[in-house]
Amino acid sequence: MSIRVLIADDHTVVRDGLNLMLTHLDGFEVVGEAADGDEAVKQAVRLRPDVVLMDVQMPGLDGVEATRQITELAPKVAVLMLSMYGDDATTIGSMRAGARGYLLKGAGRDEVAAALRAVVSGQAILGQGVADALLARIGSVTAVADYPFPELSDREREVLALLAAGHRTNEIATTLFVSPKTVSNQLTSVYAKLGVADRTEAILLAHEHGISRR
Template sequence: MRPTTRPIRVLVADDHPVVRRGMMALLASLDGVEVVAEAANGEEALREAQLSRPDVVVMDIQMPAMDGIEATRQLAALLPDVAVMVVTMFEDDETVVSAMRAGARGYLLKGAQQEEILTTIRSVAAGQFVMGPAVAASLLGHLDPAPLPVPTVPFPELTAREREVLDRIALGHGNARVAADLALAAKTVSNHLSAIFTKLGVSGRTEAVILAREHGLGGGTPHSGP
């Protein structure tokens, strides 16, 4: 573990000199951070990381000779204790996922505020995984929400009242009891039963009860197979 009494040692890898030096100047101004090396491409980042042994590498994505994702992948294999924090202009999902799969512990967009950069550096140096809010919002915005389960209604060809009648005869209730429970006339219950038998293609009450119980009516267990 990195001693908490010494500053976090950082290597900055970016192919644009102005951007690289700007990041180095910003980091040098932060309390508890020390810039120990710089690199203009992925190959230099690997070499300088092995020489300076930083705690954190601030890594750009698009660089010549070797891009930041490949450099991150090789760094993770060579120096697993070195945390990579990607700072880039690219926020597309594929780039974010590729960087994380390569071993990056943090992902920020260029233009992130000073406090956000410092917080992310401290977090990745401590072994945490951090994704800047702008990146997280972009990634979450492209994720499809999990579809909600659609409740299945047994015998959708029946009306709600017909299902109520079928449920009660599946419980073993006679027509008179069904009529009383549902506040219907006995003739109306008989008419509902005739319609139920026709719609379900059954010959009579017994077959209707068996079928109803197979589908969970009358307290039965729904039948899951053919």
């Protein structure tokens, strides 16, 4: 079955371009368009699409508030933000409002299609550039040169820090905007690189080296 998409953007040329792009991709059906946030909410509630492709800045009700209302009124409808703005405040605000993904408008056709499929399936998606900026906002545990486990990747250090602070797998996934399965895979890699058997040993080792996320 095709993924039913509602396009919300205040620029006609953008809506037309997205509509044309999705029409030429297998597995997608554009079921409606909205030129502002209020109309996006109304259309989402009335049409119940699988996903709303949502611009952030629109007249009247902006995309973030529209996402919050859609999440409350039609919780089964996924929202994927597509914006020119990738600043931390907008990204975090969108995800807190209920968006399942965030892409910049420079994203290519394949990236947009993959992100739509992902958020409909329940995954959280951050596009190129957005993820790096957000991780910088979260902050790394310490400088690479001073880090006690240089064999870990930047993301694995984040995961270990959150683990050491007592967060469970689902909580880590929510914080980093990834799926619990992704976190589980990263934890398995961390255990192997650190030479520990399980979560408890990893936490103890992290604490011994002064890693405890505030």
